[in-house]
Amino acid sequence: MIAADEGFHGALGAAAARVEEALADFLPADDTALGAAMRHAVLGGGKRIRAFLAMESAALFRVPASQALRTAAAVECMHAYSLVHDDLPCMDDDQMRRGQPTVHVKWDEATAVLAGDALQTLAFDILSRPQTGLDPRVQLRLVQRLAEASGAHGMAGGQALDIQAETAALPLTLEETTALQGLKTGALIGWAAESGAILGRSQPEPLLNYAAALGLAFQIRDDILDVEGEAEVMGKRVGKDAGRGKATFVSLMGLEAARDRARALVAEACENLKPYGSAAERLRQLAHFAVERPG
């Protein structure tokens, strides 16, 4: 596991490197367009927040690192699939992601649709393999909760609401935006956070509550960065949400109130970590990082 003196950024980077290596093994070879597109979508970038969450959550329950790593890889595949599809011309129409051309730009739309499709499948594949070596009941619970977090009542449902909101007559209210983000990004973050508790056969509620606050804090910070950030730091277009007249936490609350809300959410996230004592220190640092990061 990660040495305690490494510090938060070192730990985040080390976790990212480990999951990157695992993902490189799980992904198909790049000798087909589909395989190459899947590798492009998943490898070489991202802070791997979801993977870090899964690994830190697992560490709380002394879950073997190999099991945690598979769970971390699965959530990154699921996240990458959602980004590839969100970037499509019929959705957000983004050309760049992590400083690289998006999949439909580098290949084509058909390949992007299929690469996203196959990445979703790969997430379930990784979790269900016997090599994961867990109690099948635990593995099955991970699969079922991931499906719940990702489908029509989770991530895909949130993205559908987001797309609809763009053509709606009125911008969403603060409550609606909060609910939408809870589905679109919160559900998968929640799964990553609870995965360690599932693996450790423990109650996931404190971690789910932590993740709900964390996910919202991340989104508010994203919205703040969207109006403030520099394209070089973000590695993608900025100002795009504000430019579309889309409701964001900044447009709904104002910049200062959004900052205050984000800080309150960090406190709320940390409050939910109390049962875990000092073992949850990195998760506390992650909550602070969510609202302090420069991009």
Added chain:
Amino acid sequence: MIAADEGFHGALGAAAARVEEALADFLPADDTALGAAMRHAVLGGGKRIRAFLAMESAALFRVPASQALRTAAAVECMHAYSLVHDDLPCMDDDQMRRGQPTVHVKWDEATAVLAGDALQTLAFDILSRPQTGLDPRVQLRLVQRLAEASGAHGMAGGQALDIQAETAALPLTLEETTALQGLKTGALIGWAAESGAILGRSQPEPLLNYAAALGLAFQIRDDILDVEGEAEVMGKRVGKDAGRGKATFVSLMGLEAARDRARALVAEACENLKPYGSAAERLRQLAHFAVERPG
């Protein structure tokens, strides 16, 4: 279970009605665009060959009907997702499916991408729910094999090859077309056929061999119908593959040789059912149906 004197078409229709009812329960409500699009994509049509295969396969091993029905519903969700994405403008660009407008025509492309995404997730959700009430090891095996059949080394991989073939300098050879169809349609048909053996903790090989021959026979018949069929019977555009200069079994073998090959595949399919004796009669009838059906 289905009464023995009902005859093949009655049995096929009865199985379709049962899985339709189950699917209507599993699918989200139609009070959102995403839910309505998912219901449109899945309900109200199709011969439900994959569901029938799953249910007949389960019957061979005396698997409880409720378990077989969930497996059947899962494979129909997976199949429907693939159709919704295949119909997209960036793929086959089809306007009609089963006599109805395709999802991206009735809604929009974004909704079609997300409805397909959420249908894939739903397939895994259905299989992994505790209500399925199986041995978790068996459920997990179903999940893992479905992921294998559907992902980059299965259905999605086959579709990617198909898309690439359209822009390739040379049409595919017969061997390449056979391999492509084995992935694109064969893998999921194989999963449906083996699912009963998995549920019944039995060897799936004879059923996988049966399904490989069956799937290819179905595809050859589709190619024959594509050049011969009437739009009214097919409920979709016909002649589209031939019109694109795409390699089909008919273009590669000629009409008569394609018919002969399809008949040989039916014999091969039935040969693999010998271990099951008269219990596999409906699966034999399905193989004959594959090459005799009018649409």
